[in-house]
Ligand SMILES: O=P(O)(O)O[C@H]1O[C@H](CO)[C@@H](O)[C@H]1O
């Protein structure tokens with residue numbers, strides 16, 4: 043029997059193509075890397091716009107991984123469709139970020155308990171009031187315990203999701219540092235807003251790929267190996283859900 047195949051404008055997959063838990067890197071090639079290196083029995087479930095999506099098995103647990111593209115608008119489209127059309131329950135972003143504090147270093151793994159933003163999306167969905175964009179506690183808790191079991195050092199706290207990678211307000215970086223922001227990226231606050239609006243659990247895990255105030259960045263080899271630690275952490279967290 044053929045699976046139902048409604049698809050959406052952005053995801054051309056049968057209704058049951060995705061697992062209940064999806065890892066979401068910004069880069070679709072990172073999704074391909076995760077599928078090829080960490081999952082077994084993999085099926086390609088999305089190729090629309092080259093926003094590659096895969097479903098397979100990690101240590102016997104069915105999981106999916108799909109790129110989101112860069113920025114809150116792109117990520118929000120995929121997160122919304124995964125939740126409402128594909129009944130995805132757990133969305134775990136695995137991204138890269140910049141650091142602004144001297145207490146955060148290249149390769150550090152950050153778990154985004156909350157996400158500030160200069161984007162208006164959560165105000166649009168919350169009658170212009172301030173919505174506290176927070177991670178789902180059960181995912182956060184599972185991730186922290188998993189990191190501890192792996193003896194992996196993680197930093198847990200607030201991040202900042204910016205709309206402009208090339209910001210016209212560089213003076214914000216010092217303020218972010220003073221306010222305890224651990225990392226700067228471009229999706230978490232939007233992902234948390236989508237999850238709240240449509241009733242799913244979301245978490246963002248980040249690897250520090252560049253240090254904005256120290257003007258340093260990871261080499262491509264170091265970037266790859268540190269991402270692999272974050273991916274292990276995300277997959278083992280997903281397995282517990
Ligand atoms: O590495 P990803 O997951 O794409 O995350 C970060 O990298 C992109 C900017 O270079 C933005 O999407 C930002 O959030």
Ligand SMILES: O=c1cc[nH]c(=O)[nH]1
Pocket residue numbers: 138139140141207226227228251252254
């Ligand atoms: O959004 C991002 C991602 C990595 N580094 C940054 O400075 N910003």
